[in-house]
Amino acid sequence: MLELGRLEDLPQDYRDELQSHNLVPLWPSLRGVLPPHIPARQTQATHWPYQSIKPLLLKAGELTPIEKAERRVLVLANPGHGLEKMQASAAMYLGMQLLLPGEWAPSHRHTPNAVRMVVEGDGAWTTVDGEKCPMARGDLILTPTGLWHEHGHEGDQPVIWLDVLDLPLVYYMEASYHLNGDRQATKPGQGDRAYRRGGVVPTPVFGRSGARYPMLRYPWADARAALESLAADRPDLEAVQITYVNPETGEDAENILGFYALMLRPGQTLRLPARSPAIVFHQIEGGTEVQVPAQSFTLAEADTCCAPGYTAVTLHNRSSSEPAFLFIADESPLHRKLGVYEERG
Numbered sequence: 001m002l003e004l005g006r007l008e009d010l011p012q013d014y015r016d017e018l019q020s021h022n023l024v025p026l027w028p029s030l031r032g033v034l035p036p037h038i039p040a041r042q043t044q045a046t047h048w049p050y051q052s053i054k055p056l057l058l059k060a061g062e063l064t065p066i067e068k069a070e071r072r073v074l075v076l077a078n079p080g081h082g083l084e085k086m087q088a089s090a091a092m093y094l095g096m097q098l099l100l101p102g103e104w105a106p107s108h109r110h111t112p113n114a115v116r117m118v119v120e121g122d123g124a125w126t127t128v129d130g131e132k133c134p135m136a137r138g139d140l141i142l143t144p145t146g147l148w149h150e151h152g153h154e155g156d157q158p159v160i161w162l163d164v165l166d167l168p169l170v171y172y173m174e175a176s177y178h179l180n181g182d183r184q185a186t187k188p189g190q191g192d193r194a195y196r197r198g199g200v201v202p203t204p205v206f207g208r209s210g211a212r213y214p215m216l217r218y219p220w221a222d223a224r225a226a227l228e229s230l231a232a233d234r235p236d237l238e239a240v241q242i243t244y245v246n247p248e249t250g251e252d253a254e255n256i257l258g259f260y261a262l263m264l265r266p267g268q269t270l271r272l273p274a275r276s277p278a279i280v281f282h283q284i285e286g287g288t289e290v291q292v293p294a295q296s297f298t299l300a301e302a303d304t305c306c307a308p309g310y311t312a313v314t315l316h317n318r319s320s321s322e323p324a325f326l327f328i329a330d331e332s333p334l335h336r337k338l339g340v341y342e343e344r345g
Helices: 012-020 027-033 050-063 167-172 220-233 332-338
Strands: 046-048 073-075 093-099 104-110 114-120 124-128 131-135 140-143 149-153 159-165 178-180 240-243 258-264 269-272 279-285 288-292 295-299 304-307 313-317 324-330
Touching (some): 046 050, 050 093, 093 149, 124 140, 220 258, 279 288, 295 304
Antiparallel strands (some): 046 304, 073 093, 093 159, 104 178, 114 140, 114 159, 240 258, 279 304, 288 295, 288 313
16 A cells, blocks of 8 residues: 655654644645545444443432423443444434433424434323324324424333434534523324325325424334235245335335334344445334444343444344344434445445
8 A cells, every 4th residue: 555654754843834834734634534445433442231321311300400400311322433423323322311200301403313212101292393292102203304393201110212313413504593482382194194004195185284394203013014024925035125205105104314214024044235324223122132343242121232334233133032123223324424334235
């Protein structure tokens, strides 16, 4: 490989003059920004056990009232990026959010896209653009860029969910901000009812509704049933996985991050190829052994982990009698839009 010159090889007076004009020589840093064969990655394989998070989150509920927090969240930060960066990967932010009975997290909207994967509890709801979405374990709820959303709780036990946002990307682009608003008036109808059946969508006899996101809540009961039906119909299928999509267009549910549900058959081992995007796994039901080069994590229910891009991942269902179900988030839509998506077998 061609050996490039170092910054120290240049005379100090020349370097000082470059700096005075806000100039930087490329060649000493070229291999840093364009490394050979595989990108430089700060994202590290990381495991966040729920049994460690939950008591700390409940303690936060005791220490900080919702009025002083607005959103009571513990961020799942990747040490490779530095904990202060509050990011799980280059483009993904993860946070565990707590809402206590009777609380209301006020209405706001922001430029980053967000989704909520409900971890545990009943009685909470999220209102998105006037649509009131009940929150039950395993449900996926979208709060896309620019849409007003708020959270409330009418039950009697704490509700906890996993937030996934494209905040690191939007912040890097210097486009991240939020606006506060008044409590939303709810409107009738729920997208998950209108678009419940696969293969059919409402016919726009008098024109479409114009909603960019016609379906905001993806109930886990429906997703789980789809996975079980797929597994039964296709016993030869190696990866029993579904993608959360816009039911009118078939495109990804949101435009930057991709969201999926995966079922591992009892005792199954599944090897995922090395792909360019980073990937996050969250255990909805069962238990999974996650193996990446030189590391492995044992996921119990509600545990979360991530793997960097360009890394092969092997998943093993720890139960020989019951299926395991995982929620997956990744950066695939972004990589495809940028033309950098690739798989390496």
